[in-house]
Amino acid sequence: MTKKIGKQTLKLQYPPTIAATAAVVGQKEGQGPLKRYFDYISDDSYFGEKTWEKAESTMLKQCFTLCCSKGKVSPEELDFVFSGDLLNQCVGSAFAMKDTNVPYFGLYGACSTMGESLTLAAMTIDGGFAGTVCALTSSHFCSSERQYRFPLEYGGQRTPTAQWTVTGSGAAILKSNGNGPFITHVTPGKIVDAGIKDANNMGSAMAPSAYETLKAHFEDTGRSPDYYDLIVTGDLGVLGHDTLEDLFRHDGMTLGKSYNDCGILIFDIQKQDVHAGGSGCGCSASVFASYIMQGFAENRWSKVLFAPTGALMSPTSSQQGDSIPGICHAIAIEKTL
């Protein structure tokens, strides 16, 4: 009675509806090309808190509350919440969700977390375990810089291949009943390690995992890339985007004009001085919860393959000379069944 098709794709039998989404971002993100799609742009990078870690939690909680409000769902109606973030021990999520009184599944998928949370949330509804579930995640430029790289005050130079961690959060409420858009298929990813060791070139480190997951998705479903109006990877940025296209080209395949990347979409790469593009859990999450989902309402597309990517490293693993394993989870979202 398995719903698995092919190697690693799940075809949902009772596709859940994405009933509501919300995106809360920082000032820089609000100055980018997706400005009009975000629900809330904060001028205060501290979100009223005294530390960046608390700021991230407050932003995520604000996003959660807004999503519940937009979906006309009270937190008590949620069966489960799936959340995670980049902070050590995922405290961004834990402190954001600790007073919501909703059963909580903590995830760590690095920047692929929105893909992982949507996948598990969709499975939870399809499997008959829940009627209403929330999937969410966040990242914050300042908490990330401090934890992964240098104190901001140090003013460290960024390499050309570096990406800019998005200050942003995205949340989605999934329901068993609804009129779509529906999550119809999910392709949970394997960890792929191409041996890249440059922690300032995450796009190249993650591209091979996006390649493996997308390839598996197309093979498993029998769909070609042109089935989708939009194929959008996580935060590969400019370099990872091109690497992914190269990898498919070697197979004699192309992702076509409908391929884009959340790390490219969220910023004006040149004008906003973000080097190779945006990154962080909040990058794909906030782009998904704003631009991508509103594109369904505005009839810009009706079939989207959303594939957030993550780099499963830590500062310690990089300092110890380890490579950067990547992961990518793909979610097929379709306006009608």
Place this chain on the structure above:
Amino acid sequence: MTKKIGKQTLKLQYPPTIAATAAVVGQKEGQGPLKRYFDYISDDSYFGEKTWEKAESTMLKQCFTLCCSKGKVSPEELDFVFSGDLLNQCVGSAFAMKDTNVPYFGLYGACSTMGESLTLAAMTIDGGFAGTVCALTSSHFCSSERQYRFPLEYGGQRTPTAQWTVTGSGAAILKSNGNGPFITHVTPGKIVDAGIKDANNMGSAMAPSAYETLKAHFEDTGRSPDYYDLIVTGDLGVLGHDTLEDLFRHDGMTLGKSYNDCGILIFDIQKQDVHAGGSGCGCSASVFASYIMQGFAENRWSKVLFAPTGALMSPTSSQQGDSIPGICHAIAIEKTL
């Protein structure tokens, strides 16, 4: 068509079988009362590696390989793996699993991770998404001390309420077909914050979450504590164990003689100088994968409620004066249906 009963418990319709488990631990754990139940006791705390973080990954991978071997399952036959650990960015799990070629869900549930991974693995099978799934986790005394507390070389004094992080890992293979023991119910936990701020008293911080989850489990299922031959919490240790009994006593209820805690079971508390008991993801995981599961085979019990607990804090959150939110996931394991 929801399988939810009561507030937050899921009654599985197609209860998966726990087909195999494996536990790999360190020397100190191998000198404790559960010695004879562990599959492998390593005399080398480095597990042949050069750093403690790599040692933890190698231990977890060894445990995974052993579990597959005991279950006569090759990694390729696994549909999914659910894993997480305490290390920043969960690199223990990521590096252990990166070459297995199995779709991977990364989790962060702190010391409750074995509860979270078993819960999601069981739901994945029950929901018809998979036939064979692995749930696993680990912790390592040395990598934990360095990350959470002091460099070992510093020789910091431990407070009487402190617990000893277990060097250990546990893995379980769940199958859709089998003759049990079965996972029949799961009660995923809510985050509970009782306001405890002492990072050297995790047992007290986590006990309220165990109380809430167990209370919900009993209410939702209509079962009383004496339904189970063994109720075993995560790593509450001596203090948390007593706090939990107190909390139930206030309700005029008792967990009875069948109540125990993995943090108490794994060490000889007095002789092994572990203060309030064992802790870490590997504590409940290795006790579950050895002593608890072998107890079914040896007819010591046929109904067990396994309830790992976790503290969702980080050194940063504690340094910033935050409280320590706890979580507990409960899993009902029954020999027959």
